[in-house]
Amino acid sequence: MSYLNRITGLIMVCAAVGMVPVTLADNTSWPVPPLSKTPVPVIPAKSWLLMEHHNGWVLAQHQGTRSLPIASLTKVMTAYLVFDRLRAGEVMLGDKVMISKKAWGMPGARMFLPAHSSIRLESLLKGMIIESANDAAMALAEHVAGSEQAFVKRMNRVARELGLMHTFFDNSTGLPTGKNRSSAHDLGRLASILIREFPQFYTWFGEKEFAFRKIRFYNRNNLLWQTPGVDGMKTGQSRAAGYCLIATTQRQDMRLVAILLGAPSKKSRNESMKTLLGFGFKAYETRFLLDATTVVTRMKILKGSSYQVDLGLMQALHVTLPRGAFNMLSANVYTGAHPSAPIEAGRQLGHLTLNYEGQQLGEYPLMALYPVSRGKWYHGLLHQVQQWWE
Numbered sequence: 001m002s003y004l005n006r007i008t009g010l011i012m013v014c015a016a017v018g019m020v021p022v023t024l025a026d027n028t029s030w031p032v033p034p035l036s037k038t039p040v041p042v043i044p045a046k047s048w049l050l051m052e053h054h055n056g057w058v059l060a061q062h063q064g065t066r067s068l069p070i071a072s073l074t075k076v077m078t079a080y081l082v083f084d085r086l087r088a089g090e091v092m093l094g095d096k097v098m099i100s101k102k103a104w105g106m107p108g109a110r111m112f113l114p115a116h117s118s119i120r121l122e123s124l125l126k127g128m129i130i131e132s133a134n135d136a137a138m139a140l141a142e143h144v145a146g147s148e149q150a151f152v153k154r155m156n157r158v159a160r161e162l163g164l165m166h167t168f169f170d171n172s173t174g175l176p177t178g179k180n181r182s183s184a185h186d187l188g189r190l191a192s193i194l195i196r197e198f199p200q201f202y203t204w205f206g207e208k209e210f211a212f213r214k215i216r217f218y219n220r221n222n223l224l225w226q227t228p229g230v231d232g233m234k235t236g237q238s239r240a241a242g243y244c245l246i247a248t249t250q251r252q253d254m255r256l257v258a259i260l261l262g263a264p265s266k267k268s269r270n271e272s273m274k275t276l277l278g279f280g281f282k283a284y285e286t287r288f289l290l291d292a293t294t295v296v297t298r299m300k301i302l303k304g305s306s307y308q309v310d311l312g313l314m315q316a317l318h319v320t321l322p323r324g325a326f327n328m329l330s331a332n333v334y335t336g337a338h339p340s341a342p343i344e345a346g347r348q349l350g351h352l353t354l355n356y357e358g359q360q361l362g363e364y365p366l367m368a369l370y371p372v373s374r375g376k377w378y379h380g381l382l383h384q385v386q387q388w389w390e
Contacts, residue, residue, distance in 0.1 A: 033057045034356055036283035036322035043272045046242065046262025049184035050280050053192050053248070053255035054318035055362070059284055060276075064184045067166040068261045071236030072109075072132045073182070073244050074174030076190055077155050078140065079129055082121075083198045084158075085144050093122040097143045099135070106134035108175060109220075111212055113139065123212055125201075130210040131217035132235065134173040141172035148172050159186075162193060176238045184259040191233055191246050191257050205232030205248075222270055223247055227277065233257075243269040249277055253318060254286035283322060290317040293369055297333050299349055304341030304372040311335070311349055311366040319354060319361070330355045333366070343372040 033052070040060045047068055049061040058064065085091045096118040104115035111127040113119060113135045121143065127136040141151035148171065155169040164186040170178030195202050208224050210217045223230040229249040236244035242262040249256050258276050263269035290296070295310040321329065335350035343349075350366040 033059070033320055033361065034322060034325060035059075038279065038283035038322075041275045041279050043260065043276060044264060044268055045260050045272060047184045048258070048260045048272070048276065049188050050256060050258045050276050051188045051192070052280075052284070052286060052320040053195065053257050054286065054316075055320065056189065056192060057320055058185075058188075059256075059280055059320070061184065065166055066261075067168075067181045067183050069176075069238065069241035070174065070180055070182045070187070070261065071176070071238040071241035071244055072174040073187060073234055073236040073246060074169060074172065074178075074180045075128055075132060075137055076187070076194065076234050076246065077159065077169065078137050078151075078172045079125065079201070080190065080194050080198075081151070081154055081158060082125060082140050082144055083194070083201050086201075087198075091121060091144060093120070093125075095121040095143065097121050097124055097139050099139050100142055102148075103135050103138040103142065106138050106173065106175075108134045108173075110135040111217070112215065126204055126207070126210045127212060127217065129204045129234075130207055130219050132220055133217075134175060137173045162190065164190060174236060174238075176240055184261055187246055187259045187261075188257050191248065191259070195232075195248065195255075195257075202232060205234065206230075221245070221247070222266075223273060226270070227274055230277070237266070245269050245273055247273050247277065251281060252286075253288045254281065254284070254320065256280045284320050285323050285326075286318050286320040287326060288316065288318050292316045295369065296352060296366055297335065297350070299335050300338045301343060301372050302338050302340040303374060304343065305374065306372045309343055309349070309372050310369045312369045313352070313364055314346065314367050315364075317364060321356070325356070328357050329361070335366070341372050341374045343368050345369065345371045 047063040047066045049064040050059045052059060099113045099115055099117050099119060101115050104113055109132045111133040124136040124140050127133040138148060141148045145151035145154055151172050152169050159167045166183035167186045169180050174180055206224060208219050220235045229251050230247055232248045233246040243266050245260050247258050256277055258273060260269060260273055263272060290313055292315050293312050296312050298308045298310055300308050332353045345368055347368045348365045349368055352364045352366055354361045
């Protein structure tokens with residue numbers, strides 16, 4: 001069986017041999033997959049969006065690029081920046097964070113941090129994520145950047161770097177004293193990037209409770225108790241923003257990210273989110289097609305120490321389509337002229353296209369899975385013998 005036939009077979013039967021979650025973080029156009037004929041539900045909110053996590057495909061939306069107040073959804077970006085500094089080694093989970101008078105005085109949801117005390121950074125992160133604690137968010141911003149003002153500058157810079165075109169931050173907490181705004185598109189993108197880049201920390205968004213100094217705090221995302229499969233992410237509410245929610249859920253290979261902004265009440269927000277997620281699972285399905293580094297095809301190499309090189313994807317490949325539509329999916333592999341050695345690992349030498357009903361659905365680069373050095377004089381002779389036997 002050829003490798004192309006193997007891919008097509010995988011598309012047809014979707015043999016699940018492992019999964020590596022991948023989001024294409026450089027997708028700024030928000031590609032739309034073939035849409036399901038299942039009616040999209042009516043959602044009473046100013047803006048909402050349902051996306052598939054692996055490729056960032058938008059499955060349904062209403063005013064998804066509208067920039068609106070986001071209240072405590074702000075803290076998703078605050079958490080992302082702290083996670084990024086942890087990754088860089090600039091801060092540690094065990095750091096003792098000094099609680100300033102400004103952090104101590106934060107109104108709204110809080111951990112009741114004593115002024116001038118030293119609190120472990122990990123505890124502050126969990127308090128901000130689970131309890132939505134404003135005092136914890138302020139303390140983290142000051143610890144990471146020296147001041148909230150400097151931290152907010154980082155927030156806006158990173159938002160631009162991530163392609164969040166409808167987002168602006170004025171504070172690190174989401175308190176209504178600021179002018180924080182974003183769109184459902186941008187928040188879905190941010191949520192998906194955070195899940196992909198920081199899976200070790202993302203699980204904290206799904207923790208139902210957190211104890212700190214004999215006080216037990218409960219996650220404000222009621223869907224963690226009410227909806228099987230929901231494993232994060234963040235709530236927000238203010239007079240200007242209304243009731244907001246980012247929710248993430250997974251069933252088998254399918255992970256959905258849903259964003260709802262400006263719902264009229266907490267009950268409406270929760271029920272609408274359940275409806276939206278239910279629609280996603282009813283109307284669409286995601287199938288795992290190829291693992292990262294799986295050999296897709298082989299390519300002949302000129303003047304190399306090896307006669308050929310294996311080509312594959314550097315990221316796992318998932319596809320989401322309307323239910324029952326996978327029999328209309330096909331694949332093609334394209335490679336150029338035979339290259340000459342040396343070949344570096346990761347060099348693109350072709351691409352794989354997926355097609356749906358005759359239209360190209362996606363294009364994925366095929367990379368050399370290992371390096372091939374320049375060959376000696378006798379390699380040419382060996383290659384000729386190998387070709388003769390083939």
